[in-house]
Amino acid sequence: MAVMNFLASYDAIPEDDVPQRVALLRETMATGRAALFAELRAHRPVFSTPVGVFVTRHPDVLEVLSAPTTFTVGVFGPALEDVLGAPFILARDGADVHWRERGYGQLVLAAEDAPRVRKLTARIADQVLDEAIARGTDTFDLVQDYARLAVARVAAAYLGFDGIEEETLHSCTRRMQWAFAINPGRDPEIHAAGVTAGRELHDRVAELITRRRAADPADGPDDVLGRMLRTRLPAEYGFDDERVNANLVGYLTGYQQNATQCTATALKELVVRPEVLVEAERAAGEGDPARFDAFVWEALRFHPFVPVTPRLCVRDHVLAAGTPRQTLIPAKSVVLACFASAMFDEEVLDAPAEFRPGRPPAHNLVLGYGAHDCVGRYAAQVIVPELVRRVLLRPGVRPLPGGERDLDYAGTPFPQHYRVRSGRAAVTTT
Template identity: 25%
Template sequence: MITPDLENLPELGEIDLYDPERYRTSSQHPAWHTLRLRAPVWPQSTPDGDRFWSVTRFHDVSTLLMDDKRFSSAYGTILAVAKGDIAAGKTINLMDQPDHAGVRLPAMRTMSTRVARDRKEAVRRHVRRVLGSALDGGTVDFAELAAHLPLAAVGDIVGIPESAWPGLPRLAMAGVAPGDPSYSAGAESDTLTGAHFEIFAMFTELVRERRRRRRDDLISVLLDADLGGRRLSEHELVLNCYSFLMGAVTTTPQVAAHLIQVFIDQPGTWRRVRQDPALVPTAVEEALRWASPTNHLMRRARCPVRLGGTLIDEGDLVCGWVAAANRDETVFAEPYAFDPARQPNPHLAFGVGAHRCIGGPPAQVVLAVLLEELCGRVDEIVPAGAPVHMRSNFINGITSLPVEFRPGGRSERVAAGAATVTR
C-alpha cells in the first residue's frame, strides 16, 4: 500500500503481475504505476503459457467491466482459472446476459440499499458479538476478528444458520488463496477440494430444506429465479450460493483490516475520524478505494476490440487491475493519500456495470457499523506485531494483523453526532 518511489519505478521487464508470492512480500503499486504511464495495455503469460492483457488505467478498466457485450464473464473472471472455470455459465459471476439478469435481478432485492439500511441495528448486534471484549484493551489479531464481519452483514440474508458462521471464513479463504500458509491443507488442489466439499455440503442441505419450506432469504429467492422459462438446477443453486458467500466473506474483511492499518500508520487520521462521526460514510468509501480487496477482474473478448489503443483479438483474456485503477492520478487527486473526506470518490472496489457487486450495500453498512463502534469505544490503535499479507494475486488480503485497542470514552458531543449518523 506504499507510495511508489517515482524516481525508481520498475522497468517493464521486471514486472510480473501473476506471481502470487509477490503480493505477499511486496507492493505491486510501483508496477501498476509504471504500466499506467508506459504500457496501459500490457501482455503477459501465466506459467502455463496462457496469455492475458493487463489494463491499469481507470478509463480502460471501467470500459472493460462495463462492456458486457464485447467482453464475456462466462469463461472465467480471475487469473487462477485462465484455462477456463469449471463453473462457467452456471453462477451469477460467470454468466452473460440474459441468464445473468435472471439471477441478479431477484437477488438484488435481498441486498438493496434500503434492505441493508433497515437491517443496520441487527447488523450492529452481530458486530458487537464478533468484537466481544476486543475493544476493551489487550492484544487481538484483528485480521482473524474481521474475517467474521461479512456473515454479520449477510449471513441472515443468504439464509445460513448462525451455527455455521464461525467455520465458514476459513473455508472461504482457502477457496481463493489455497496456496497461502494460513489456509493451506497440503497441496493446493487438496485445500480447494476440502474447502469446496464442506461448503457445498452445507448449501446442498440448505437448498433441500428450502425446497420443502421457503423462507425470507436468498436461497429461497434463487429457487424461484426464472432463467428464460427454466429454474436453476440443484447443482447451479449450490454453486450460486457458494458464489454469493465467497463474494462477501473474502473481501469485506480485507477492507476492515487495511483501514485499521491506515489508522495505525496515521494516528492523526484516526483522531480526525473519531472526532467527526460525519466522516464515517466517506471514510468507508475511501477504505474501499484504498484497499481494493479484489486486485483484478478478468474478461474474455467476444470479438476483436480496441481497448486503450491496442487491438484485442477474439478469445483473448483481459485482466482489469481494479487496484491500479483506484490509484489513477488522472481520476483521484493524491491517489496514494488516504483521505477520509474524499469526494467525489468513483472507486471501482465493487466493480461497475452489469456485474457490479450486489453485496455492496451490506458491506458498506457493516463497515460503517464497525467504524462507529471503534469511534465510540477506542481511543488509540497501536501495532502489536507485523502484518502478514496474503499470497494471492486476486485478493488483496491481510491474514494476520496483531493490534492493541486502547479504550477511551467519547464526549457527549461526539456521541450525539454518531447517533445522528446512525439514524
C-alpha cells in the same frame, strides 16, 4: 525507488526469456505494486506481457469492464462453476445466466435491507468485540477474533446460513475463493481443495433448505434464503433448489473473505494516517453514516480487496481508440483490468495520493465496475463501514504502536492476523 526502473529492467531481459520476465513482474507486483502501476500509467499504459495485458488507465479499465461480450469472465468462470457445482452470475456472461441472475440477485439482495443490515452488523460487531475483550488478554487478533467471526455471524443472520458454524463459513469460502480467484496456474491441489470446500457448503445448505421447506417457507425467517425460497420463477428458468443453493453459497463466497479483509485493511489505512484517524474517530461518534462511511471507502481505495480483475478477450478489440495509447487487443488475450491503478490515475483523479473522503463515486472501484460489479453492494456498503466503525468507537482497541502496518498474511492470499490492543493494555499502562 528501484521499481521506478521496472520497464528498463524488464526490457533488458530477452523477450524469449519468459520465465525471467514473469518472475520480475510477479516480484514487482508483490513488493512495489503502486510504483509499478504509476510507471505503467506514465510510460506503457496498455502493457502486454506473457501473463496478460495490463490495462492501467481509468478510462481503459472502464472500457474493458463495460464490454462483457468482448471481455468475458472466461478466465476464472469455469473454475468458479467447478467450485460451486452450478452456473453462477460471476461465472458467465450474456443473456442466459448472467442477465437473468443479475436481476434475481438485485431482487433477493434487496437495497432496502440496508438500514436493518446496518443495525444487525452493529449489534453483532459489539457482541464479538465484547467477547474478544472479555477474554482478558492485553491484545487480540482483529482478523481471527473479530472480523472473521462478525462477518460470518452477519452472513448467518442476513443471508440465512443458520446453524452452520462460523468456522465452516469462513474456511470453506477461503478455499473456494483461493481456487477460482487466486489460482492463475490452476494448481490442481488448490483447485481440488476449493471444489471439496464448495461441496461441503453445498451439502450443509441442502440440509438447511430441506429443513426450511419442511417448516413451510411462508413462515420462515425474513433473510435472503427465506426470500429465495418464497420466490417463484417460471419452470423454464430451471431455478430449482439446487440453483438456490448455488446462489446462496456464491453470495457468501463473494462476501466472507472480502468483508473480513476490508475490515482489517480499512482500519490499517486509517491508523497509518494519525490526522485522518482523529477525523474518522470523530465522524464515527457523530452518527452521520454518509460522513463516516466516506472514510472507509477512501481507505479501501488505497488497499482494495480486488486490485486486478482478469477478463478473456474473445474478439479483436481496439482499446482506447483515437488516443495516443490506442492498442489492438487480439482475441484470446487475457486482459488484466487494474482497479488499483485506475483509482490512482492522475489524469482523472485530483491529487490521487491524498486521502480525501467523499471523492466522486466513479473514482472508487472497490466494488468493481460494469456488468459484473458487486451485486451485493447495498449490503457491503453498510456492513464494511459499520464493522470498522464499531472498532473506532472503542478508543482502547487500536493496532499496537509501531505495528500499524503489520497485517500478517501467514503465507496465504488474505490477511490472517492483525494484532490490536484490547483496551486493557491502555488502562494498565497509563
